[in-house]
Amino acid sequence: MNKSIITNFIALVATLSGFYLGHNILYTVGLFALSGAITNWLAIHMLFEKVPLLYGSGVIPARFEEFKLAIRQLMMEQFFTKENIDRFLSTGSGAASSIDLTPVIEKVDLTPAFNNLVTVIEGSSFGPMLAMVGGSEAIQPMKEPFIEKMKASIKEISQSDQFNKLLREELEQPDMIANMQDKVSDIIEKRLNELTPQLVKEIIQAMIKKHLGWLVVWGGVFGGIIGLIAAVTSSF
Template identity: 75%
Template sequence: MNKSVITNTLALILTLAGHFLSQPILFSIGLFALSGAVTNWLAIHMLFEKVPGLYGSGVIPARFEDFKLGIRQLMMEQFFTKENIDRFLSDDKGGATGIDLAPVIKKVDLNPAFDGLVEVIENSSFGGMLAMVGGSEALQPMREPFIEKMKISVVEITQTDDFHQNLRESLEGDTNIAHMQEKVSDIIEQRLNELTPQLVKEIIQTMIRKHLGWLVVWGGVFGGIIGFIAAITGTM
């Protein structure tokens, strides 16, 4: 059940009960509790909705662009800094040494590499001998074994410590890190541009509505305490 509705309803019941039962203390407690709860409820409502005549209401939708800029700055200045990217690349568990290139290599088309090898042989001193045994067509049965062996060899090379070290040193250069930051910034910017003021409002409401509801509850509680103190002070 909505905590705000329950708090306001209880405060209203106390106020009405105190009025109709001619109980000044009960009336004061209820009235102060109602004023505290309603004030806090209105303040929370004004964060998300524009209330006519109340300056500053609807601040979250109204400052939508500022929220987007703030999110982008938070991501770039706190998470994707040069130091954090450099630390990630240097981390053996998540950086360059943790990259498995085997799936990529297996999808690479190495037919041009074989064609280049055949061309080199044809243009070399072995070209004449190759022509005598059928030319480049005589090498075609070697195509698939060559490609398979090349992929295995390349995968083995990418799994060596020397390759990982060279890759890491290359990726850790300031120019590469700056380029990575630009790409990350572009991705974040693109995703943020897909957001609308209504969507941002719903996201923030979902995250904090549960906790903001307690502001109404405590507003009613402290309002009731103040009302009790005011009532007994006035009757003494």
């Protein structure tokens, strides 16, 4: 916005100088430049702020619901379409082929799996033999080695090409893709519902307001050019 202040200041100085010096061309150029710069500055200000008695001002915060809807439509209709999701999953570098389940596997508690194994052994023909050597307590020292070996086996399976192929085929099912699209839509919807008119205004300001200062500069430049043309032609 420094560009806006400098442009308006230069135009004002030119206008006042032309007026007090009686220099018609300088006065006209400064006046037209000032009017162009101020008009564009006011237009930019009216985008973000409500100005009393000026209909249509504050359009961005006033229309924030429409902005939210437009953002949602853009995301769902251009980025997260069923075709794009299917294309992403179908490529060699898609989610199904590049997903790393190791962190998940490390966090999984496999104690129930060991307990179920103990229960199966106790209910089998080996149950009486196990009872003779102390029952289930006798194989408790096997728990940690069992869990480590089980996790290693699951990791190996999850990294195999066959597993990735099956996972990709499952993710590419129409119902799965539609479910993924619905979940993405819900995430976007929840995030957009957190937005307020003030937040929408701040987001858009952060993106474009610093660049809109050039509108003020060019408003002053073209206004000055028009003023020069008007001053020159009026002297004939």
